[in-house]
Amino acid sequence: MHLFSENLAVEISTYYRNLALGHGVIPKVFTLVNGEGDQYLFFIDDLPIESEEERNQFLAYIVQEHEAVCYARGTLVIVEKNQQYIEFAVIDREDADAIVCSAELTRDMDDKPIGLSEFDKTLVKKGTIIFGGLFEPIPLADSKIEDFDSLWLEMKSKILHRTMGI
Structure with a gap:
């Protein structure tokens, strides 16, 4: 597993803890890291794409275009009103396993997040994760590539971009 993958799992855990407990929000998050350590992070709900299939095509395109x-x-998983988890998976290009992390979220009577357990980390086969195949090449029409390039440029102002330390 790449060192960036392990670091990403630790960072996303901290990021979600700060968002949930510090700001009371649990967004759907997507982030990637390329070989030079450039990290891009954004909220999936900020994508102006309705269909899940097209959203996954866009994510696969940027993963491949940025040589991740x-x-x-990551996302919030609601089993029941009183049983909620923040879960995310880190997918490594070269490894058959992925890191899946899950923490139980506790809310107060006003539905405000007040507690988050430690994130449990588990290794699972990345093929078992619904969005685990974004490294697989996808055939796209030139017009779709242009649309995705335009969307990426439009999204840049909403994307956190930084360089990860090794």
Whole structure:
């Protein structure tokens, strides 16, 4: 597993903890890191794409276009009103396993997040993760590539971009 993948799991855990407990929000997050350590992070709900299939095509396109070595996607999982988890998975290009992290979220009577357990990390086969195949080449029409390039440029102002330290 690439060092960036392990670092990403730690960073996303901290990021979600700060968002949930510090700001009371749990967005759907997507982030990728390329071989030079450039990290891009954005909220999936900020994408102006309705269909899940097209959203996944866009994510696969940017993973491939930016030559990612790893990426992560996270969300809130609601089992029941009183049983909620923040979960994310880190997918490594070169490894057959992925890191899946899960933490239980506690809310107060006003539905405000007040507690988050430690994130449990588990290794699972990346093929078992719904969005685990974004490294696989996808055939796209030239017009779709142009649309995705335009969308990426439009999204730049909403994207956190930084360089990860090794």
